[in-house]
Amino acid sequence: MKTIISFLSITFLFLFAATSIAQNKRPNILVIFSDDHAQQTISAYGSKMMQTPNIDRIAREGAILQNTFVTNSICAPSRAVLLTGKYSHINGLKDNSPKRLFDGSQQQVQKLLHDQQYQTAWIGKWHLQTLPQGFDYWTVLPDQGYYYQPDFINMKNDTIRHKGYVTDLISDFSMNWLNNRDTAKPFFMVVGEKATHRTWMPDLQDLGAYDAIDFPEPANFHDKYEGRKAALEQDMMVRKTLVMDYDLKVNANYNDKNLFGRFTPEQKNIFKKYYDKISLEYEKIKNDSSQLEKWKFERYIKDYLATAKSLDRNIGRILHYLDSTGLAKNTVVIYTSDQGFYMGEHGWFDKRFMYEESLRTPFVIKYPGKIKPHTSINNMVVNIDFAPTLLEIAGAKIPEDIQGKSFLKLVTQSKQPLAWRDAMYYHYYEYPEPHHVAPHFGIRTQQYKLIRFYGPHDSWELFDLVKDKMEMHNIYGKAGYAEIIKKLKTQLKELISTYKDEEAAAVLKKE
Ligand code: SGN
Ligand code: CA
Numbered sequence: 001m002k003t004i005i006s007f008l009s010i011t012f013l014f015l016f017a018a019t020s021i022a023q024n025k026r027p028n029i030l031v032i033f034s035d036d037h038a039q040q041t042i043s044a045y046g047s048k049m050m051q052t053p054n055i056d057r058i059a060r061e062g063a064i065l066q067n068t069f070v071t072n073s074i075c076a077p078s079r080a081v082l083l084t085g086k087y088s089h090i091n092g093l094k095d096n097s098p099k100r101l102f103d104g105s106q107q108q109v110q111k112l113l114h115d116q117q118y119q120t121a122w123i124g125k126w127h128l129q130t131l132p133q134g135f136d137y138w139t140v141l142p143d144q145g146y147y148y149q150p151d152f153i154n155m156k157n158d159t160i161r162h163k164g165y166v167t168d169l170i171s172d173f174s175m176n177w178l179n180n181r182d183t184a185k186p187f188f189m190v191v192g193e194k195a196t197h198r199t200w201m202p203d204l205q206d207l208g209a210y211d212a213i214d215f216p217e218p219a220n221f222h223d224k225y226e227g228r229k230a231a232l233e234q235d236m237m238v239r240k241t242l243v244m245d246y247d248l249k250v251n252a253n254y255n256d257k258n259l260f261g262r263f264t265p266e267q268k269n270i271f272k273k274y275y276d277k278i279s280l281e282y283e284k285i286k287n288d289s290s291q292l293e294k295w296k297f298e299r300y301i302k303d304y305l306a307t308a309k310s311l312d313r314n315i316g317r318i319l320h321y322l323d324s325t326g327l328a329k330n331t332v333v334i335y336t337s338d339q340g341f342y343m344g345e346h347g348w349f350d351k352r353f354m355y356e357e358s359l360r361t362p363f364v365i366k367y368p369g370k371i372k373p374h375t376s377i378n379n380m381v382v383n384i385d386f387a388p389t390l391l392e393i394a395g396a397k398i399p400e401d402i403q404g405k406s407f408l409k410l411v412t413q414s415k416q417p418l419a420w421r422d423a424m425y426y427h428y429y430e431y432p433e434p435h436h437v438a439p440h441f442g443i444r445t446q447q448y449k450l451i452r453f454y455g456p457h458d459s460w461e462l463f464d465l466v467k468d469k470m471e472m473h474n475i476y477g478k479a480g481y482a483e484i485i486k487k488l489k490t491q492l493k494e495l496i497s498t499y500k501d502e503e504a505a506a507v508l509k510k511e
């Protein structure tokens with residue numbers, strides 16, 4: 001009897017110890033980071049345009065952040081923010097210019113995680129003009145990369161062309177690295193997606209996937225930009241800027257190296273067959289300007305969504321891999337994008353402006369055992385918060401110079417209430433090319449957004465986000481807002497000083 005009891009208690013102790021080791025084991029962290037993926041097209045965010053079952057699954061099994069914003073709505077700067085947890089003027093990467101070199105020797109999240117014995121990797125779109133530093137493994141697309149038969153730069157700095165579709169290849173390479181990693185260590189991996197970046201080139205199996213659907217234009221598609229000088233000057237209109245034989249592949253030149261240079265003859269044939277049919281549709285309506293506008297909008301949306309379809313499917317492949325290897329139990333999975341995008345709102349595609357559609361970015365996270373399924377968070381999270389959150393997940397110390405704050409306790413709904421920001425700060429620089437969006441900075445609170453354009457368009461804009469969700473009415477200088485403006489300007493100056501943005505401070509000093 002005694003032997004049985006002691007046998008049982010040893011077994012119990014062993015099981016107990018094993019479970020607590022498993023519980024204390026630091027989680028793996030997998031960040032899927034896409035490009036230009038609009039919240040308006042993700043069903044977890046309520047989109048009716050398409051279904052994104054795999055992104056939705058992450059949200060359902062964990063948390064969805066309803067109000068996640070970026071500090072500077074373009075690609076390379078946003079990646080630099082993810083890596084550093086710092087604003088562009090501090091990490092040095094203000095725009096996408098090929099001359100603007102990211103200083104990879106600076107402190108970055110992967111280096112801090114490596115110091116905690118994490119194995120680290122970045123696979124896919126990178127877009128910084130300098131090669132990755134501080135990752136145990138990387139393989140990246142040069143610059144924007146290609147959708148079909150893309151090149152990847154490897155760690156020996158060789159550029160190698162691969163056969164296949166970029167979104168599939170990025171998943172293949174990611175899973176391959178996971179298969180071959182050092183299993184004694186937790187991992188931190190970023191899957192850098194090219195999708196859904198312009199020029200929208202869907203996977204062959206997705207061509208025409210949304211052709212049967214009639215997509216209504218957003219209510220402000222015909223915006224005339226009254227009272228908004230910078231918006232009037234932009235060059236990112238669906239109607240005017242999208243190029244017929246390039247973006248929409250209407251009567252395209254199949255010898256165009258930029259568009260089709262990487263296609264196999266079979267792939268080119270399939271594309272041609274599909275877009276020849278579209279070109280015929282165009283011929284029928286091309287002389288009717290109002291039909292043409294609507295048609296361009298529809299074609300843009302359809303190609304964009306078809307490109308997003310492969311993105312969501314590939315997220316599903318990665319989730320399935322984590323399930324089937326048992327990794328899912330101890331892996332934090334995050335899906336986010338470098339910024340949001342216009343799906344015809346204000347008549348636009350692209351991003352850059354501090355208006356809602358491009359200021360926002362999707363963010364869903366699952367963390368088994370820590371984040372309750374179906375969690376929804378409304379607090380304002382900013383992409384400077386991503387790096388410190390990853391560090392807290394890994395149990396690492398967050399360096400003082402990181403400008404963001406970990407939101408882990410918000411999503412795990414820890415009992416201790418977390419003091420959180422009630423305003424966020426934004427600063428965009430790239431001008432004039434490629435889309436003529438004037439530089440600007442500003443503040444967003446729950447109810448208001450105050451924007452200061454400078455350089456070519458010295459002007460202020462104020463929006464009431466409750467009364468004017470589409471940001472059509474600039475109420476700066478209108479009767480009744482003097483007190484609000486005064487308060488917002490004080491708050492804006494405080495943020496500029498907190499984040500040490502000397503350029504913005506100098507603009508305001510001239511007033
Ligand atoms: C390219 C695109 C632009 C886009 C920038 C930046 N033109 O220049 O429309 O704004 O990238 O995008 S394209 O015809 O070459 O596609 S970012 O997401 O990388 O910042
Ligand atoms: Ca982008």
